Amino acid sequence: DQQVKQNSPSLSVQEGRISILNCDYTNSMFDYFLWYKKYPAEGPTFLISISSIKDKNEDGRFTVFLNKSAKHLSLHIVPSQPGDSAVYFCAASVSNNNDMRFGAGTRLTVKP
Amino acid sequence: DTGVSQDPRHKITKRGQNVTFRCDPISEHNRLYWYRQTLGQGPEFLTYFQNEAQLEKSRLLSDRFSAERPKGSFSTLEIQRTEQGDSAMYLCASSLGQYEKLFFGSGTQLSVL
Numbered sequence: 001d002q003q004v005k006q007n008s009p010s011l012s013v014q015e016g017r018i019s020i021l022n023c024d025y026t027n028s029m030f031d032y033f034l035w036y037k038k039y040p041a042e043g044p045t046f047l048i049s050i051s052s053i054k055d056k057n058e059d060g061r062f063t064v065f066l067n068k069s070a071k072h073l074s075l076h077i078v079p080s081q082p083g084d085s086a087v088y089f090c091a092a093s094v095s096n097n098n099d100m101r102f103g104a105g106t107r108l109t110v111k112p
Numbered sequence: 113d114t115g116v117s118q119d120p121r122h123k124i125t126k127r128g129q130n131v132t133f134r135c136d137p138i139s140e141h142n143r144l145y146w147y148r149q150t151l152g153q154g155p156e157f158l159t160y161f162q163n164e165a166q167l168e169k170s171r172l173l174s175d176r177f178s179a180e181r182p183k184g185s186f187s188t189l190e191i192q193r194t195e196q197g198d199s200a201m202y203l204c205a206s207s208l209g210q211y212e213k214l215f216f217g218s219g220t221q222l223s224v225l
Contacts, residue, residue: 043205043217044214044216045215046213046215099157099168100145100157100214101157102147102155103154104154105152105153
């Protein structure tokens with residue numbers, strides 16, 4: 001049961017432009033959402049999170065938007081840099097439940 | 113900052129053999145998680161410890177899988193009678209508490225021939 005879906009397996013953008021990565025979820029009980037970034041041969045590293053009481057969280061070049069009615073969240077990276085090239089995973093969890101669900105990931109390539 | 117370390121990084125084994133992986137979490141983290149990741153998929157939750165207590169197990173964790181965290185520090189994941197379908201990246205993560213971000217290790221890549 002794929003409760004967290006990232007429908008775009010890959011995304012390519014030009015350096016300096018905006019990258020928008022999308023994530024959809026089906027479980028309305030999810031109340032905490034995270035984005036992780038993964039480089040080859042490394043484990044995922046935490047990027048940014050948002051709780052369901054908010055609709056936006058910003059950290060430097062990274063902003064996460066949450067649309068609860070649409071069960072959709074997105075990660076915006078502005079401006080994109082070549083070092084941002086990695087696989088990005090969306091993740092979600094429910095209060096008092098440690099089973100964090102991950103999407104399949106989107107491979108972002110930022111071209112110089 | 114030593115981070116989460118996993119050993120070995122790679123393991124190749126023959127079908128039917130037993131394998132054991134080790135995870136050393138960040139020292140002050142009381143929560144430890146095991147995930148499995150296959151090609152083209154995101155990490156899938158296997159099990160979770162709070163200190164030495166194993167509090168949750170996924171239905172993905174068959175009877176051939178066992179995890180321990182005997183002293184609330186390092187953890188081991190053992191797979192008995194390995195099958196080719198067990199081939200995956202096994203990731204360990206730790207955190208300070210609920211709603212805290214997970215810190216992942218680099219994983220153990222298992223190949224079952």
